[in-house]
Amino acid sequence: MDRARWDSWAGAHATRADEPWLISKWETFPGVRWPEAKIALMVEDIRVKLGLGPERVRWLADIGCGTGWIGRRLMAYAEAVVGIDSAEGMLELAARKAGLALAAADAGALPFPDASLDRALIYFMLMNIAEPERVIAVMREGMRVLKPGGKLLAGQMPLASRSADYDREKARHLAYWRERGELGEDTSRDHAPPVVLFADDFGQRLARALPAPVAALPSFNHFWREGEPVQCTWRVDYLITRSAP
Numbered sequence: 001m002d003r004a005r006w007d008s009w010a011g012a013h014a015t016r017a018d019e020p021w022l023i024s025k026w027e028t029f030p031g032v033r034w035p036e037a038k039i040a041l042m043v044e045d046i047r048v049k050l051g052l053g054p055e056r057v058r059w060l061a062d063i064g065c066g067t068g069w070i071g072r073r074l075m076a077y078a079e080a081v082v083g084i085d086s087a088e089g090m091l092e093l094a095a096r097k098a099g100l101a102l103a104a105a106d107a108g109a110l111p112f113p114d115a116s117l118d119r120a121l122i123y124f125m126l127m128n129i130a131e132p133e134r135v136i137a138v139m140r141e142g143m144r145v146l147k148p149g150g151k152l153l154a155g156q157m158p159l160a161s162r163s164a165d166y167d168r169e170k171a172r173h174l175a176y177w178r179e180r181g182e183l184g185e186d187t188s189r190d191h192a193p194p195v196v197l198f199a200d201d202f203g204q205r206l207a208r209a210l211p212a213p214v215a216a217l218p219s220f221n222h223f224w225r226e227g228e229p230v231q232c233t234w235r236v237d238y239l240i241t242r243s244a245p
């Protein structure tokens with residue numbers, strides 16, 4: 001089901017795959033631009049959380065890589081970045097640009113041996129998996145492939161308790177761009193992923209299930225624009241470091 005949904009998204013958006021896009025609670029708005037300054041802030045937020053640089057790590061996986069726009073920007077920090085996605089259509093879009101190694105796989109069954117990756121990123125992705133048990137299974141699989149001392153960042157998990165803040169900020173963000181005539185069409189007809197909101201204690205549930213310490217950090221503010229805070233309170237990133245043996 002996930003695959004068919006994302007293959008259909010890839011087909012519908014094939015001609016504008018290079019446009020950084022914003023996924024919101026219910027729809028995508030290709031007309032809301034992600035300028036390089038905003039992308040750079042997001043990548044820096046990810047870099048710091050994953051403890052990347054100045055030395056390159058060996059292996060980094062971008063799980064649920066989509067068009068690969070984030071993974072490609074992390075290539076400066078790893079000798080090899082592998083983009084994993086279950087939708088062939090998304091991988092075709094990702095393959096249009098050189099750099100990322102790509103593999104078709106489900107995030108719950110990664111094509112890596114145990115303890116082989118230095119870093120793993122799962123970004124704007126777990127919110128689309130409807131069942132919390134599957135989210136936990138994906139995180140367990142991520143832990144399996146991490147080397148001791150390796151780090152996994154699951155970014156942009158929407159918090160149910162902050163849903164009203166999200167709605168307010170989204171309305172403000174869209175109004176700002178609408179006033180400037182820069183809001184694109186509503187593409188929810190092409191693509192309506194489920195968006196799961198997580199309970200505040202989901203991090204504790206994860207920590208018990210993995211088991212590993214889970215740090216809950218404020219997510220990058222995906223509604224960022226000049227003058228707005230870089231991090232937000234309505235989403236959380238979970239950072240897990242695999243303990244040394």
Ligand SMILES: C[S@@+](CC[C@H](N)C(=O)[O-])C[C@H]1O[C@@H](n2cnc3c(N)ncnc32)[C@H](O)[C@@H]1O
Pocket residue numbers: 002003006007023063064065066067068069070084085086087090105106107108122123124125128
């Ligand atoms: C919202 S997009 C995000 C893509 C990318 N991480 C980004 O931030 O632009 C979610 C991506 O996850 C992929 N995906 C969804 N479920 C997956 C699964 N179970 N295994 C692997 N990839 C999956 C989809 O095909 C899609 O490309």
